[in-house]
Amino acid sequence: MAKLCVGMAFALLTSVAPVYGLYTSFFPVVLYMLFGTGRHVSTGTFAVISLMTGSVVESLVPRPMGMNITNIQEAEIEKQRIAVASAVTLLSGLIMIAMFVLQLGVLSTYLSDPIVKAFTSGAAFHVTVSQLSTMLGLRLPRFTGLSTIFKTLGSIFRALGSTNIAELVISVVCLSVLIPTKEINSRFRRKLRIPIPIEIIMVMLATGISFATSLDQTYSIQVVGEIPAGFPDPQLPAVHSIPALVWDTLPITFVGYAVSVSLAMIYAEKHHYTINPNQELLAHGISNTVSSLFTCFPSSASLATTNILESAGGCTQLSGLFTSAVVLVVLLFVGPLFHFLPKAVLACINVISLRQMFLQFQDLPELWRLSKMDFMVWVVTWVAVVTLNAELGLAVGIVFSMMSVVCRTQRATCSVLGRASNTEIYRPVGGNSKCLEISGVKILAYNAPIYYGNKSFFRSALTRLLGLNQDKVLEGQDTQRENGVVNPASQLRTIQAVVIDCSGVIFIDAAGARLFVQMCTECQKGGTSVYLAQCNSGVLRILTHSGLLEHLSPQQIFVTVHDAVTHIEQTQENSAQKNATIWV
Structure with a gap:
């Protein structure tokens, strides 16, 4: 009624x-x-x-x-x-x-x-x-x-x-x-x-x-x-x-x-x-x-x-x-x-x-x-x-x-991840003292899509966290040319490898992909290896079409963050064994 x-x-x-x-x-x-x-x-x-x-x-x-x-x-x-x-x-x-x-x-x-x-x-x-x-x-x-x-x-x-x-x-x-x-x-x-x-x-x-x-x-x-x-x-x-x-x-x-x-x-x-x-x-x-x-x-x-x-x-x-x-x-x-x-x-x-x-x-x-x-x-x-x-x-x-x-996507945070002791768990290190950074490895997680509206924020976040600037990139290039070999002491001394956790990057556009590839290239030229983890198929497809694999090999792309970290640690260990001098 x-x-x-x-x-x-x-x-x-x-x-x-x-x-x-x-x-x-x-x-x-x-x-x-x-x-x-x-x-x-x-x-x-x-x-x-x-x-x-x-x-x-x-x-x-x-x-x-x-x-x-x-x-x-x-x-x-x-x-x-x-x-x-x-x-x-x-x-x-x-x-x-x-x-x-x-x-x-x-x-x-x-x-x-x-x-x-x-x-x-x-x-x-x-x-x-x-x-x-x-x-x-x-x-x-x-x-x-x-x-x-x-x-x-x-x-x-x-x-x-x-x-x-x-x-x-x-x-x-x-x-x-x-x-x-x-x-x-x-x-x-x-x-x-x-x-x-x-x-x-x-x-x-x-x-x-x-x-x-x-x-x-x-x-x-x-x-x-x-x-x-x-x-x-x-x-x-x-x-x-x-x-x-x-x-x-x-x-x-x-x-x-x-x-x-x-x-x-x-x-x-x-x-x-x-x-x-x-x-x-x-x-x-x-x-x-x-x-x-x-x-x-x-x-x-x-x-x-x-x-x-x-x-x-x-x-x-x-x-x-x-x-x-x-x-x-x-x-x-x-x-x-x-x-x-x-x-x-x-x-x-x-x-x-x-x-x-x-x-x-x-x-x-x-x-x-x-x-x-x-x-x-x-x-x-x-x-x-x-x-x-x-x-x-x-x-x-x-x-x-x-x-x-x-x-909100423009002001997204880029977190530094650390590993909990004796686990495969990676969490932001800021508020969790049980998760510690791995020596020589910087693990970054960007919690937003990367597109034309926030690409400059993404660049500034990576530059700040990696201490990356043009002088260091040029320094890295010069040292790699010296005698045709890399001088480890002259690389970015605190960071030998960067793992970018892409699980929070739900999509990326052409402008964001070009910047992403550019940042990876600058890191590589500065003597820092770049690894990607947990990329979804759409993001990986756009990055590939943007020329990512011209600067990174497929072996630098992993399913999980822990797989990437394990690979880096094994690579560093093998490199250390090859460079070791045995006195008889």
């Missing part, structure tokens, strides 16, 4: 009539039940997706302000609005199906947990501010573009003198009932067999009181209006507007899919099963494509209703069948009874449904302790979403997150 109220409430965010929220709470649910892999996921309307779609609808079909329009004109505007919203749904579904064909489910990984949580939390502020005008009974235009929160707040403050007291009272009463009841449901969720259905109770009471007292006529409050019984006739969306919708639909599609998959993965991990991200693309793609023919706006997984579904014991996709049956009964028989439901009640339900998103601020102290960089990603994304808009804020968050990854 909560899905009914939330569906009608989120239709207001989409700037369409509440009845279309009921349609969106039915058709996508049935289709996802057939094709989806998330057993606990409840699909349908979602506040963030509705808000983003509403911005598109408002930009293409703005509602005339400051002028009287007839009922016929109002109906025509409503028809155009749902046609645009359905076109967004169709295009979103087709994009998801195309992504499924291309097996692009992996793209959801670019939205990390800090980005998703900060984005949804920031979008919750947009939703709350957008509902203030309805809760106060103000007839204000809906703003689009940059800084919509500040534009909306400014418009509300300027119009506060026109507040409808009746709708303000309705909003205050609703919030004073919804907030404590939601808190009770949360605190005593284990003791309550089913959560208190406060939304449907509030809707029924408000509708009954509004009908009995004719609040819409007496106090000019906004009501839901006519909700036709039955199903809508299938019809094509506004296909002609699709070219103008492409760039606005892409973030809607990406966010809807990412939130749905993230939610499905959370519950799959909790209940010990797996989902298929690419199959989820197909499921949501089909859901949106087909439901667009029945005047639905874009759908995705819903945080609030998914939590309710799991608390009620739902554990398979068939649970969607029962929720759909309830919506079906309302569509066929009960829908017209909601005619007198005040829109202020739906606005309050909208705001309260975002409770979990606002509570995500509680994760910040723990995130600060775990990773300050992830904390910065969260804060930057949230600030960008709130101050700019949802789409640009998401883009800023993704770019900043990727830049943070680049920064």
Whole structure:
């Protein structure tokens, strides 16, 4: 039953009539039940997706302000609005199906947990501010573009003198009932067999009181209006507007899919099963494509209703069948009874449904302790979403997150490894006194990929740790030319061999490979032998193509660090025996 109220409430965010929220709470649910892999996921309307779609609808079909329009004109505007919203749904579904064909489910990984949580939390502020005008009974235009929160707040403050007291009272009463009841449901969720259905109770009471007292006529409050019984006739969306919708639909599609998959993965991990991200693309793609023919706006997984579904014991996709049956009964028989439901009640339900998103601020102290960089990603994304808009804020968050990854790889550490006594274990010597460096051998481990962005850091790290500079390279070359033999005393006296542990180098690009080969060459010219260990096949292939084997022999590449060290020790021992002088 909560899905009914939330569906009608989120239709207001989409700037369409509440009845279309009921349609969106039915058709996508049935289709996802057939094709989806998330057993606990409840699909349908979602506040963030509705808000983003509403911005598109408002930009293409703005509602005339400051002028009287007839009922016929109002109906025509409503028809155009749902046609645009359905076109967004169709295009979103087709994009998801195309992504499924291309097996692009992996793209959801670019939205990390800090980005998703900060984005949804920031979008919750947009939703709350957008509902203030309805809760106060103000007839204000809906703003689009940059800084919509500040534009909306400014418009509300300027119009506060026109507040409808009746709708303000309705909003205050609703919030004073919804907030404590939601808190009770949360605190005593284990003791309550089913959560208190406060939304449907509030809707029924408000509708009954509004009908009995004719609040819409007496106090000019906004009501839901006519909700036709039955199903809508299938019809094509506004296909002609699709070219103008492409760039606005892409973030809607990406966010809807990412939130749905993230939610499905959370519950799959909790209940010990797996989902298929690419199959989820197909499921949501089909859901949106087909439901667009029945005047639905874009759908995705819903945080609030998914939590309710799991608390009620739902554990398979068939649970969607029962929720759909309830919506079906309302569509066929009960829908017209909601005619007198005040829109202020739906606005309050909208705001309260975002409770979990606002509570995500509680994760910040723990995130600060775990990773300050992830904390910065969260804060930057949230600030960008709130101050700019949802789409640009998401883009800023993704770019900043990727830049943070680049920064982390640039500042990667190059560790000096030592060997634990009488073992084959090699660990950094800095914090472990039991691991000691081997005389004459320097073992280095670089814990990052080597690419154009960090190659200079890699070079400086090796130069510093090996004491390698141009003078020593030239000195090594001169001593090797002296009498055609190598003078050991004139080599880099403390380091005869370098072992580079490449286990942390997961990839290397062309620029990094050229530098790597150059560093190996400089070490060899300086009289220091270079050995590689634990190179993966991809890294070794690129190094080989970059000319590594022109300076190193295959015998200098080993599977493990210990194999390389053992070979070096045997070589040094054999060399010492050959150079030894026996006096008779």
